[in-house]
Amino acid sequence: xxxxxxxxxxxxxxxxxxxxxxxxxxxxxxxxxxxxxxxxxxxxxxxxxxxxxxxxxxxxxxxxxxxxxxxxxxxxxxxxxxxxxxxxxxxxxxxxxxxxxxxxxxxxxxxxxxxxxxxxxxxxxxxxxxxxxxxxxxxxxxxxxxxxxxxxxxxxxxxxxxx
Amino acid sequence: xxxxxxxxxxxxxxxxxxxxxxxxxxxxxxxxxxxxxxxxxxxxxxxxxxxxxxxxxxxxxxxxxxxxxxxxxxxxxxxxxxxxxxxxxxxxxxxxxxxxxxxxxxxxxxxxxxxxxxxxxxxxxxxxxxxxxxxxxxxxxxxxxxxxxxxxxxxxxx
Numbered sequence: 001x002x003x004x005x006x007x008x009x010x011x012x013x014x015x016x017x018x019x020x021x022x023x024x025x026x027x028x029x030x031x032x033x034x035x036x037x038x039x040x041x042x043x044x045x046x047x048x049x050x051x052x053x054x055x056x057x058x059x060x061x062x063x064x065x066x067x068x069x070x071x072x073x074x075x076x077x078x079x080x081x082x083x084x085x086x087x088x089x090x091x092x093x094x095x096x097x098x099x100x101x102x103x104x105x106x107x108x109x110x111x112x113x114x115x116x117x118x119x120x121x122x123x124x125x126x127x128x129x130x131x132x133x134x135x136x137x138x139x140x141x142x143x144x145x146x147x148x149x150x151x152x153x154x155x156x157x158x159x160x161x162x163x
Numbered sequence: 164x165x166x167x168x169x170x171x172x173x174x175x176x177x178x179x180x181x182x183x184x185x186x187x188x189x190x191x192x193x194x195x196x197x198x199x200x201x202x203x204x205x206x207x208x209x210x211x212x213x214x215x216x217x218x219x220x221x222x223x224x225x226x227x228x229x230x231x232x233x234x235x236x237x238x239x240x241x242x243x244x245x246x247x248x249x250x251x252x253x254x255x256x257x258x259x260x261x262x263x264x265x266x267x268x269x270x271x272x273x274x275x276x277x278x279x280x281x282x283x284x285x286x287x288x289x290x291x292x293x294x295x296x297x298x299x300x301x302x303x304x305x306x307x308x309x310x311x312x313x314x315x316x317x318x319x320x321x
């Protein structure tokens with residue numbers, strides 16, 4: 001039940017954190033093993049279940065050393081296609097290029113910064129919950145997000161993604 | 164509020180994570196400052212593009228069927244009270260990081276010892292236990308002896 005419901009969420013967080021489908025699948029197994037072990041300690045008064053799952057996933061991903069260099073990742077594997085039926089083949093190509101650029105920019109970020117970006121802009125968690133999940137003060141969440149967005153902005157401007 | 168302070172708070176402002184007093188101050192500043200308005204617009208674009216990226220990628224992502232079937236061995240999904248099955252030994256060997264366990268880096272090679280080497284570990288173990296026993300005696304006998312002396316000085320046993 002737990003697995004069925006949260007496997008996609010865990011996989012996606014792990015994929016965004018580790019930047020590679022294969023590593024995300026390895027993470028899936030490890031994270032669920034940890035989740036089952038930690039399940040008796042879950043306290044619904046302290047945190048929402050989703051936050052708790054994301055906390056365990058993030059902590060696992062933060063503890064991992066990257067097995068391979070992100071630049072060595074296959075681009076097709078690294079970035080699923082962005083399908084927009086209304087755009088021309090040229091436009092489609094540009095969109096795909098942009099997606100890859102953003103993926104690479106995210107992977108270039110320090111993993112602590114990447115974690116807060118994912119929790120805020122993918123999981124859409126409020127700052128307080130991010131702070132609780134990562135066991136850091138809210139002020140640190142704010143400063144990490146500021147740093148991350150600054151770095152992403154610089155990177156995306158250089159690659160011409162922000163027009 | 165000054166520009167540098169406002170720029171620091173702009174992201175939290177966009178994320179609706181500033182309190183009402185700061186919100187009012189930022190809005191008042193933005194009404195007057197063109198540079199900060201521009202900064203806000205750029206930040207908003209970066210933020211939206213990142214969110215959009217996550218949504219697009221997430222809609223196309225799912226673990227491969229192989230990963231799924233591998234996991235089902237450990238987490239049988241057909242039972243409502245599914246609990247993880249004890250991982251088989253193969254799981255350990257597949258997932259163990261050799262560098263974390265230097266002793267595992269050299270796998271044990273059975274039947275390559277000479278007869279005396281084969282028994283060495285066993286003898287060593289017995290020897291250690293015996294040594295421990297003697298150490299205990301060496302420590303405890305003087306303590307008991309001291310206690311006896313002390314007791315005799317205060318006038319016999321209690």
